Amino acid sequence: SQQGEEDPQALSIQEGENATMNCSYKTSINNLQWYRQNSGRGLVHLILIRSNEREKHSGRLRVTLDTSKKSSSLLITASRAADTASYFCATGSGQAGTALIFGKGTTLSVSS
Amino acid sequence: DGGITQSPKYLFRKEGQNVTLSCEQNLNHDAMYWYRQDPGQGLRLIYYSQIVNDFQKGDIAEGYSVSREKKESFPLTVTSAQKNPTAFYLCASRRTSGNYNEQFFGPGTRLTVL
Numbered sequence: 001s002q003q004g005e006e007d008p009q010a011l012s013i014q015e016g017e018n019a020t021m022n023c024s025y026k027t028s029i030n031n032l033q034w035y036r037q038n039s040g041r042g043l044v045h046l047i048l049i050r051s052n053e054r055e056k057h058s059g060r061l062r063v064t065l066d067t068s069k070k071s072s073s074l075l076i077t078a079s080r081a082a083d084t085a086s087y088f089c090a091t092g093s094g095q096a097g098t099a100l101i102f103g104k105g106t107t108l109s110v111s112s
Numbered sequence: 113d114g115g116i117t118q119s120p121k122y123l124f125r126k127e128g129q130n131v132t133l134s135c136e137q138n139l140n141h142d143a144m145y146w147y148r149q150d151p152g153q154g155l156r157l158i159y160y161s162q163i164v165n166d167f168q169k170g171d172i173a174e175g176y177s178v179s180r181e182k183k184e185s186f187p188l189t190v191t192s193a194q195k196n197p198t199a200f201y202l203c204a205s206r207r208t209s210g211n212y213n214e215q216f217f218g219p220g221t222r223l224t225v226l
Contacts (some may be wrong), residue, residue: 031212042116042202042217043155050212058161090215096208097143097162099170100215104154 006089013110017096019076020108023089030094032065032072037086037105046074046087056087079110115139116171116218125190125197133221135189135203142208144186145215148172149200158201161186162208190223198225210225 007022023032031050035043047073049056049065056063062075064073076083090100116137125131132170137144147155147213156171161180175194180186186205190197204215 033214035217040200040220040222042118042219043204043215043219045214048212048214093210094211096211097160097206099145099157099160101157102147102154102155 005104006087008016008106010107011109012106013079015079015081015110015112017079017110019079019083019108019110021074021087021108023072023103025072025089025091025103026070027091029067029091031092033090033092033100034061034062034063034072034074035088035090035102037088039085043088050071076108078106081110081112084108084110116205116216117203117204118201118218118221120221121187121219122177123221125223125225127225128192130191132190133190133201133203133223135186135188136184137186137205137216137218138184139205139216140183141216142183143206144172144180145192145204146170146178146186146188147177147202147204149202149220155167157186197223199223 002048005024018079034046037043047058049063065072086105088105090102119134146158156172159178161167177189197213202220203218206215207213
């Protein structure tokens with residue numbers, strides 16, 4: 001079962017612009033994580049936000065979490081062509097060893 | 113280098129054949145996972161293992177089998193019972209201590225049925 005639904009499915013922007021992608025989920029969570037996937041590669045972890053946190057920053061990334069709306073957003077500021085990739089949200093239940101549940105992803109294209 | 117390796121990178125299978133995808137990690141993680149990714153889709157969980165000699169079915173386990181005889185290794189066999197096996201397969205691992213752990217992914221194996 002897929003927990004997260006990212007929105008939009010695809011996003012095209014110019015270098016220097018900000019990119020915002022959203023994730024909605026269905027059940028209670030312990031944490032929410034964002035991953036990046038370059039075409040044909042494995043996923044790379046970007047950032048984790050705990051259920052008791054509302055906002056988190058890491059470099060050009062800003063993640064928000066609204067547990068009342070069961071939604072999260074990922075903001076990439078000052079986008080670069082190298083940010084072109086697919087971005088996935090994944091939810092964790094907190095139970096040790098259980099798998100994260102991934103959404104379908106947002107494909108971001110940044111043109112120079 | 114610590115990480116997860118998957119082999120082969122590309123795999124071609126004839127209909128009716130079983131094939132085994134390799135996944136090895138040297139991160140000393142207890143938990144390992146197999147996901148399937150179809151074009152434009154997210155990741156769907158096939159099987160996962162939280163400890164050696166134990167594993168559980170995920171959402172789409174039919175037509176697949178796994179083993180976990182060693183902590184470092186979690187091979188996935190795609191059997192002839194899997195009717196539509198062409199996909200990108202991703203292996204991942206994670207620590208089980210603590211509640212806030214990221215998953216580390218291998219580079220993936222692209223399986224094509226001829």
